Amino acid sequence: MFRQPKRRTAGRKNFDLPQIYHEQSYKSRLSMYDQPPLLEVTLEEFELWAIDRLKVLIEIESCVARTKTIKQTEAAIKPLLLKYLPLSPATASNQAIVDAERKKDYYSHFILRLVFCRNEELRKKFVKNESILFRIRYAQLQPKEQQEFVDSLNDKLSWTYISSEEKRAIVDKLYAATGAAIRTVLMADSPDTATMTNEQIKQRIATHENFIKLPFEKVPNLTSSRSVFIQAGYAYIPTTMQLSLLAVDFQENLSQMLIRTFQSLPRLEEDDRLLPLLNNLSQNFSSYQYDAAQYGEAKSDINAISITKPAITRHYPLCASHVQKNLVANSHLKYDARSQLSLFLKGIGLSVDEALKFWADQFTKGASGITMDTFNKNYRYNIRHDYGLEGGRINKRPWDCARILQMTTPRSSSGQYHGCPYKTFSADVLTHNLQELGITDQHEINGVIDQVANNEYTHACTRVFELTHKNELKGTKAEEEMHISHPNLYFDRSRQLERAATEKS
Amino acid sequence: MLFFYKRLLPFKQVFKWLSHSPKVTKDFTMREFAFEFRTGAYQRYNSYGSVDEFKQSVINANPTRFEVGAVYAVNPKERKNLPKTAMKPESKELVFDIDLTDYDDIRTCCQKTDICKKCWKFIRVGSKVMDAALRDDFGFKHMVWVFSGRRGAHCWISDPRVRQMNEVTRKSIIDYMDVLASKQSKLSSKKPLLVKRPLHPHVERSLEILSEEFVEIILNDQDPWFTAPDTASDAKSWTQIEELLSFLPDNKLQQELRSKWKSSSGISTSRDKWEDINVVAKSVLKSTAQANQLLDARKDIIIYYMYPRLDVEVSRQVIHLLKSPFCIHPGTGNVCVPFDPTQNISGNSQDDSYGFNPMTAPNLRILQKELDSWEQNSPSNDSDKKLADYERTSLKPYVEYFSKFVNDMITDELQGISKRAREEDLSF
Numbered sequence: 001m002f003r004q005p006k007r008r009t010a011g012r013k014n015f016d017l018p019q020i021y022h023e024q025s026y027k028s029r030l031s032m033y034d035q036p037p038l039l040e041v042t043l044e045e046f047e048l049w050a051i052d053r054l055k056v057l058i059e060i061e062s063c064v065a066r067t068k069t070i071k072q073t074e075a076a077i078k079p080l081l082l083k084y085l086p087l088s089p090a091t092a093s094n095q096a097i098v099d100a101e102r103k104k105d106y107y108s109h110f111i112l113r114l115v116f117c118r119n120e121e122l123r124k125k126f127v128k129n130e131s132i133l134f135r136i137r138y139a140q141l142q143p144k145e146q147q148e149f150v151d152s153l154n155d156k157l158s159w160t161y162i163s164s165e166e167k168r169a170i171v172d173k174l175y176a177a178t179g180a181a182i183r184t185v186l187m188a189d190s191p192d193t194a195t196m197t198n199e200q201i202k203q204r205i206a207t208h209e210n211f212i213k214l215p216f217e218k219v220p221n222l223t224s225s226r227s228v229f230i231q232a233g234y235a236y237i238p239t240t241m242q243l244s245l246l247a248v249d250f251q252e253n254l255s256q257m258l259i260r261t262f263q264s265l266p267r268l269e270e271d272d273r274l275l276p277l278l279n280n281l282s283q284n285f286s287s288y289q290y291d292a293a294q295y296g297e298a299k300s301d302i303n304a305i306s307i308t309k310p311a312i313t314r315h316y317p318l319c320a321s322h323v324q325k326n327l328v329a330n331s332h333l334k335y336d337a338r339s340q341l342s343l344f345l346k347g348i349g350l351s352v353d354e355a356l357k358f359w360a361d362q363f364t365k366g367a368s369g370i371t372m373d374t375f376n377k378n379y380r381y382n383i384r385h386d387y388g389l390e391g392g393r394i395n396k397r398p399w400d401c402a403r404i405l406q407m408t409t410p411r412s413s414s415g416q417y418h419g420c421p422y423k424t425f426s427a428d429v430l431t432h433n434l435q436e437l438g439i440t441d442q443h444e445i446n447g448v449i450d451q452v453a454n455n456e457y458t459h460a461c462t463r464v465f466e467l468t469h470k471n472e473l474k475g476t477k478a479e480e481e482m483h484i485s486h487p488n489l490y491f492d493r494s495r496q497l498e499r500a501a502t503e504k505s
Numbered sequence: 506m507l508f509f510y511k512r513l514l515p516f517k518q519v520f521k522w523l524s525h526s527p528k529v530t531k532d533f534t535m536r537e538f539a540f541e542f543r544t545g546a547y548q549r550y551n552s553y554g555s556v557d558e559f560k561q562s563v564i565n566a567n568p569t570r571f572e573v574g575a576v577y578a579v580n581p582k583e584r585k586n587l588p589k590t591a592m593k594p595e596s597k598e599l600v601f602d603i604d605l606t607d608y609d610d611i612r613t614c615c616q617k618t619d620i621c622k623k624c625w626k627f628i629r630v631g632s633k634v635m636d637a638a639l640r641d642d643f644g645f646k647h648m649v650w651v652f653s654g655r656r657g658a659h660c661w662i663s664d665p666r667v668r669q670m671n672e673v674t675r676k677s678i679i680d681y682m683d684v685l686a687s688k689q690s691k692l693s694s695k696k697p698l699l700v701k702r703p704l705h706p707h708v709e710r711s712l713e714i715l716s717e718e719f720v721e722i723i724l725n726d727q728d729p730w731f732t733a734p735d736t737a738s739d740a741k742s743w744t745q746i747e748e749l750l751s752f753l754p755d756n757k758l759q760q761e762l763r764s765k766w767k768s769s770s771g772i773s774t775s776r777d778k779w780e781d782i783n784v785v786a787k788s789v790l791k792s793t794a795q796a797n798q799l800l801d802a803r804k805d806i807i808i809y810y811m812y813p814r815l816d817v818e819v820s821r822q823v824i825h826l827l828k829s830p831f832c833i834h835p836g837t838g839n840v841c842v843p844f845d846p847t848q849n850i851s852g853n854s855q856d857d858s859y860g861f862n863p864m865t866a867p868n869l870r871i872l873q874k875e876l877d878s879w880e881q882n883s884p885s886n887d888s889d890k891k892l893a894d895y896e897r898t899s900l901k902p903y904v905e906y907f908s909k910f911v912n913d914m915i916t917d918e919l920q921g922i923s924k925r926a927r928e929e930d931l932s933f
Contacts, residue, residue: 173706180703198703216643217670220677226705230681233644233666 026102028149029087030137032250033109033257034156041107043273050115050281052084053108057129062483064132064459074136087137089145114274115281117262121402122282123255131251138243150242157249159212162236167211170229170236174211175202177229178238182209185240209238212245219245302349304358312348315498317461317490318421318433319404320344326417331368336407336418338379340399342386347398347488352387359383400486401458422448422457439467458485465490472497506833509869510564512876512894514831515904520556522830522911523573525663525918529555532596532668537574537581539826540566541835549574549826550581569835572826573598576668594823596668599675601682602827603631604657607814611745613727618836620656622864623726628658629860630718631813632846634711635660638682642707647914649907652866654834654841659819659827663914665921672823679820684708684812700808702801712804715811723775723810730775732766746778752806753782754798758789830907838869842903843910850902867900875899 041049059080063073081087085105090098109130116126141149150159167174179201186196186204196204216235222228222244229236237245268274306312308328313321323341327333333341345355359379363370381390388395401420410416410424421433427449434445444467451460462484466473484490524533538551538559548566553559563571574581575594584592605612605620605627614623632650639645639662648662670678680686684700684707700708723729729745746766750759762785766773786799819825828834832841844850844861856862875898895904 176703176706176709180701216677217674220673223677224680226681226684226707229706230642231644232641 026099026106027152029089029102029141029145030134030149031102031106031109032153032156032253033106034253037103037107037110043277045107046111046274047277049104049108050111050277052104053112054281055084056080056133057112057126060129060132061125064128070132070135073132074139077133077136089142112281113258113261114265114268115278117258117265118282121406123258123262126258127251127255130254131247134250135243135247138246150246153246159214159242162211162213168206170231171202171206173229173231174205174209174236174238177236178227178241179205181227182238182240205238209240211239212237212242219248221248302354304350304354304361307345307348307350307358315491315494317484317487318437318464319419320487320491322421322433323417327362330415331363331366332370332415334416334418335382336410337416338382339386340404340407340418342383343396343398344487344491346386346396348491352384352389355383355387356380398486398488401461402485404487405457420457420461422452422460423455427452434464437464437468439464458483461490465493469494469497472501506569506869507564507567508873508876509833510560510567513872513898513900514563515895515907516556516560516563518904518908518911519829519831520559521915522663522907525665526915532576535578535580535595536576537824537826539572539574540568541570541572542566542568543835550584552581570828570832573829574826575824597823597825599662599667599670599678600819600825600827601635601660601662602653602657602816602819603628603635603660603813604653604816606656607816611723611727611729611810613729613731613741618656620863622859622862623722625859625861625863626718626722626726627811627813629846630715630722630811632658632660633714634813635682636846637710637714638707641710642681643678646917647910649830649843649910650846651830651841651843652839652861652863653828654832654839655837658844661830665918672821675823676821679815679817681707682813683815683817684711684808685814700805704804708808711812712808715807719807719811720776723807724779725776728775729810730778731773732769733772734770749778749806752802752809754802755790755795758782758786758799761785761789831904833869839863840867840869840872840900840903842867842900843907844903845906850906851899852902867898867903872898872900 056077059077060073063076085101085108087101087105088094088098112126116122138146138149150157175198179198182205183196183201213234213236216223216230216233219228219235219237222235222237222241223230228238228241268278302312307324313324316324320341323333323337326337327341342355342359345358350358360372360375363375363379364372384390386396404418404420405423407419410419421430425433430449430452431445434448439445439448448460448463448467451457451463462482465484482489482493484493520533521527523536524530526532534552534554536552537549538553540548540551540563542548548568551562553562575597577584578593578595579587579591581592605615605624606617608624608627609616612624612627614621636648636650639648639660645662645664645667647664648660651659651661653659704712730742730749732739732742732746746763750763753759753762762778762781765781765785766778782799782803786796790796790799819827828841830841830843833839834841846860849856849860849862851862851865853862853865856865876894879897895901
């Protein structure tokens, strides 16, 4: 089962360690990851640690996709953390274990930085998920450990706590500015605090909360939202909000470091051991990669005729049905939309012959005035190219959501319909489309629109999937609640659910 | 216009204000100035090495106005010889802009570009609110309010800390100040309350300031909910009344009030209606919880109608240009004079209740007359009394006010520099 580390690398050093360097001692269970690791690890460790951490991050991503609260997310990843990235509190007897665990955590973080620094989308995702992990872990620390952790960062953070006299003098204002936020945090911890009176909250401020005082420039978010008390240029931040302050620091630091990692990545290009590994890892996370061969069977009902029928089209995600609807209406599609739809259809199992039939039918049937000759001259090559039968003969994969989201904004005035509708539609048009999909509950529609407003388009699409498949999803395993990151995934899951439902009955 | 640039505009003070020192500093030489000409042409990226060069250039170009921009890392006028990336804005004063056109839905006295003494009170109370927040909350000291020449006011903040701020920080201050940012969403989504409770200390303090003047400005002067049956103004009043009602917490209360006001046959003022709310509420609202809701709603109404409405774009961007103090507004001929929101400096006792009265602000035509009459009346042998030309006109108190502001600022600035220098000395 376990392969031995390769011996031949054991004696070889690829770089000289600085003389002054000693192995970092991991003082706390939590880390800001501000010093890059310098010791050697084996390739096996490198890969294994990265995959283990990745498993945790993927779970976080999928929790976020299902708009779970941070508490629910914490519950979901707790078993994973114990299994893959345990961090035990230090005791006298377990020093070796603790060091090993912290080392794994530390190194795996830096390995994944290499993986996820490639492009903006990956960086954002990584920063988001790592920040959530950071928050959850911070919350898991004992209060004493939290304090120690903050203290250990003291040089960098330069936090000063206000004295109790100063606090007493301004307690009313502190309550007015931060009382509501403190109450929310308390309620998340223990619901029975919901009934606390304002006086009790004030009391708590006076006795429990330690306020940090720092220049308001440091906390633009809290300033913007008027969620802290500001006086004479200083913002007063209660204990309960210090986590968000830390998390902001963590987040900013990490995004900067990822860009720097990206800039120095070319130095790795020569290393043929790591690059394939890194590429592989980043793909695993970035999206579900659609492989047509995998779904080869049971697709016999997909042909040029059936894909125009509701029995099939009702499994389409909004992007595909939007493009196809316009194809049918205009008897034409421009290049971007054509590629998008053609590859999607290829993904659902439409053979090249059927595809040519379908496109020719659509293009020649109506208003566009395209004859069979013109079609063969201008478009046939294009379709065959998608199937890897022309030109470079690349067997193209259906586009995933990330690819589609990167497309330029379509201008419908000039007949462009490509892209992700959740991104390109206005709120009104989207609402209308959602209603056509059968989502009529205003509350549910607003939920989707909100996600769109936060630029979480795939999350919105996942939500739509869940809403339109409510009945089929009932009673199925939680596993089914997968985040949709590929139009074909939407289609396949929809059909699978349908099949499962018919088998049941 | 030219005589104004030649004789009256206090270039020296403006220069010191922008240089943050009596001497020439980079804050002046690397600063962008822009000219606007009568033809509509707009010339950006001018910069000057000295106050004389600056003055001479303005006189030669004779623009309708000149605007002040950011301090750049390089000399703006040499930007064509430099790569684009070198033109980085490094610092600028933080500016706030309040414009009375943003109050059109509540103003009954004037519309669009017109203003009068009544609606200037919105600016007066707005500047009080802003001043308190900027001083007490953010700890800024050196700010000056400038009449924009027609229907608004600018606030320039010159503290060193402010000048260095990036756009994120500027944005956070604007958001903090811009309590009414949710104004639009409130109207469309009918959220129960405009501002969240408990009121943030800044909102609470602003509310106190606004409440003091609510009766005067809204109920008496503007009187937006005034109704007299069968008059032309009724339609606008009723949209206003519906808006007022939409703030109230209880449907029944809204209906009772609406029918009461609809059925009234005589003249009914805003003040009557404001009192009606309480009277009717007493009979309709039963619980103390409801009464508290109404109290909150009344606070919301005061904030909604009177809190300063900011033009945020001007403040956000470091590179944004804004008309310099003491320019002439091309449309009105008014001088963009600095004013003191807390007290009247015009020397005209009639203006005392306005703080600043835009209707009697120094105007190009008047200033010309004042200069002419002074020259006719005074014998030429008076020249031994070396008076600057502005001191012979009604511009005098404004220039003096500005000079004092600039000198205070420079004193602090120099202290700051010498303090830093001392600290550096100590570290050796």
